[in-house]
Amino acid sequence: MNPDVFENLRLELRRGSLVLAVLAELRSERYGYTLRKSLADHGLELDESTLYPLLRRLETQGLLLSEWREEEKRNKRFYRLSPDGAATLALLIEEWRGIGRSLEQIL
Amino acid sequence: MDLIERYVQAVRFWLPRASQQDIAAELAEDLRCRKEDSEGALGRPLDEAETAALLAKVGNPLQVAGQYLQEKPLMDPALSMIYRFVVKVVLLWILLPLHVCVAVPSAFLSAHPLASMADALGSFAFSALFALGCITLVFILLGGKDSARTWDPMKLPPLLKQGPKPVPRSGSLAEVVFGLLFAAWWVEGFRRLPIAWSSHMGGVYAAGPLWTGLHAQLFWPVLALTFSGVAVGALCLAKPHLVKFRLIYGILADAFSAGICLVAIQGRRPEIARALAALRDLGHTRDLSAAVDGLVAAMLVVIAVASAISGLTRIIRLALTGGSTPGRS
Numbered sequence: 001m002n003p004d005v006f007e008n009l010r011l012e013l014r015r016g017s018l019v020l021a022v023l024a025e026l027r028s029e030r031y032g033y034t035l036r037k038s039l040a041d042h043g044l045e046l047d048e049s050t051l052y053p054l055l056r057r058l059e060t061q062g063l064l065l066s067e068w069r070e071e072e073k074r075n076k077r078f079y080r081l082s083p084d085g086a087a088t089l090a091l092l093i094e095e096w097r098g099i100g101r102s103l104e105q106i107l
Numbered sequence: 108m109d110l111i112e113r114y115v116q117a118v119r120f121w122l123p124r125a126s127q128q129d130i131a132a133e134l135a136e137d138l139r140c141r142k143e144d145s146e147g148a149l150g151r152p153l154d155e156a157e158t159a160a161l162l163a164k165v166g167n168p169l170q171v172a173g174q175y176l177q178e179k180p181l182m183d184p185a186l187s188m189i190y191r192f193v194v195k196v197v198l199l200w201i202l203l204p205l206h207v208c209v210a211v212p213s214a215f216l217s218a219h220p221l222a223s224m225a226d227a228l229g230s231f232a233f234s235a236l237f238a239l240g241c242i243t244l245v246f247i248l249l250g251g252k253d254s255a256r257t258w259d260p261m262k263l264p265p266l267l268k269q270g271p272k273p274v275p276r277s278g279s280l281a282e283v284v285f286g287l288l289f290a291a292w293w294v295e296g297f298r299r300l301p302i303a304w305s306s307h308m309g310g311v312y313a314a315g316p317l318w319t320g321l322h323a324q325l326f327w328p329v330l331a332l333t334f335s336g337v338a339v340g341a342l343c344l345a346k347p348h349l350v351k352f353r354l355i356y357g358i359l360a361d362a363f364s365a366g367i368c369l370v371a372i373q374g375r376r377p378e379i380a381r382a383l384a385a386l387r388d389l390g391h392t393r394d395l396s397a398a399v400d401g402l403v404a405a406m407l408v409v410i411a412v413a414s415a416i417s418g419l420t421r422i423i424r425l426a427l428t429g430g431s432t433p434g435r436s
Contacts, residue, residue, distance in 0.1 A: 032133055033140040048137050049166055049174040052130065056175070068132075077133050 018046065020096055022054060023089045026064060029080040031071075055079055063088055110158045111138045113263040114168060121172035121188045130175060138165070159260040167258045190246045197238050200358075200422050206231040208362030209369060273347035282340030290333045293326075315396035317382045318403045321371055328367045332360060354425050361418030368411035379404040 021044050025035055036051055058064045063085035068077050081089065115138070119131040142161060146152050153161070165171065169185035176187065210227030339356045343349055372379060382404035385397040 031136075033137045036137070047165065048134060049171040052133060052137070053174045056126075056130075074136065074139075075132065076136055077129075 017096075018044065018050075018054065019058070020089075020092050022051075022058065023063060023081060023085060023092065026079050026081045026085070027089075029078050031076040031078050033076075035079065058085070109266065110155060110162065110260060110263065111135065111142065112266055114138070114162045114165075114260060116266055117168035117263050118172050121169055121192070122175060126175070134171075138162070155261070162260040163258075168263075186246060186249065190242070193242055193246075194239065196422070196426055197242060198235050200426065201419075202231065202234050202238060204358060204362045204418075204422075205366075206234070208359065208366040211363065211366070274343040274350055274353050276344055276347060279340045279344040279347070283337050283344065286333050286337035286340060290330060290337070293322075293329060293333065315382070315400035315403075317375065317378045317400040318396075320375065320378070321403060321407070324374075325367055325371060328363070332363055332367075336360060351425075354421055358418050358421045358425065361414045361421065365411050365414035365418060368407050368414065372407055372411065379407065 064079050065082045066079045115131050115135045122130050169188050173185050173188050343353050382400040385401045
């Protein structure tokens with residue numbers, strides 16, 4: 001088996017689910033580092049150069065809201081789900097469960 | 108913290124201007140949290156080598172900045188960042204100003220300004236395409252190398268001073284005063300020489316053919332350049348923080364100055380060659396007009412070269428600092 005092919009397929013499989021995980025974690029407000037830690041605690045390790053561009057993209061798509069706020073005397077950028085993001089997340093969860101059910105039958 | 112700041116500075120350099128500050132501040136905060144967590148786990152501060160190891164895990168600054176590109180690049184993100192930078196510098200900051208500043212004085216001085224502008228446009232399009240082709244070819248050849256992934260955080264460049272220094276008021280004042288004095292001389296006094304020199308050389312001076320011709324040819328462009336310098340000097344005297352504006356004006360003025368000198372040299376090659384030959388006999392001649400023409404010819408070449416060098420230096424400064432302002436941290 002070609003390890004590069006496997007790696008590419010693994011990344012593709014992971015990419016879509018990362019969006020779902022990030023949106024779900026941002027049902028409560030977090031800043032980047034705590035979000036990354038929380039995802040890692042659930043077994044989803046994400047590096048900075050993947051997470052922050054993803055957050056920017058989701059914000060540009062109107063799914064997230066963000067604001068700079070001072071916490072512990074340091075400026076941090078806090079993210080949370082927008083109303084559009086919440087509606088999209090609900091649809092995505094439904095889709096994900098449907099895919100999961102189908103895959104369970106196939107696998 | 109110094110190494111983290113140097114790392115963020117290196118990432119920041121490659122980021123799109125509009126989101127530079129935001130992304131850099133967020134990345135810096137994440138790295139600080141990450142470092143503090145590691146320190147908490149170890150129960151002591153991280154040393155420089157450990158901080159470098161942490162940054163090495165985050166990735167090459169170019170690769171990290173490349174992840175923020177909106178569109179999917181055709182080549183490796185790190186290489187793509189350098190490619191964009193080189194294309195931007197060559198096309199927009201070197202070729203375009205150079206062509207504009209040669210074309211404008213040419214059109215000014217030509218009998219057929221429209222034809223002259225069309226020539227310049229064609230020449231720019233050809234040079235831009237040629238440069239783009241060469242740069243792309245070089246980057247395609249470089250594409251196979253994987254040097255972007257092998258990097259050492261300890262070799263990150265030192266921190267630049269936060270925010271540019273204001274334009275010195277003494278420099279702006281000198282620009283205004285000397286600009287006005289030069290303008291007065293250019294309009295009225297160009298036919299006169301310092302008295303001591305005149306009497307040493309025989310006391311009789313009439314402007315030579317080269318000097319007279321050049322003065323007539325370049326009268327308005329030089330006057331416009333001088334007054335624009337006076338105006339910019341006066342503005343920077345009142346607002347010394349217009350550093351980027353002053354730098355961009357400097358590039359345009361240098362290019363314009365080099366452009367008009369080149370146009371004058373191009374159009375008066377035989378006269379200039381004769382004047383320079385006469386200058387070699389300055390020790391034997393008592394012909395003041397020929398001596399002044401020789402000096403003017405030499406000055407023309409010196410000014411063209413000096414302006415080109417000065418302009419390129421300013422372009423590099425602008426590319427490196429971008430007239431940056433202090434970042435959020």
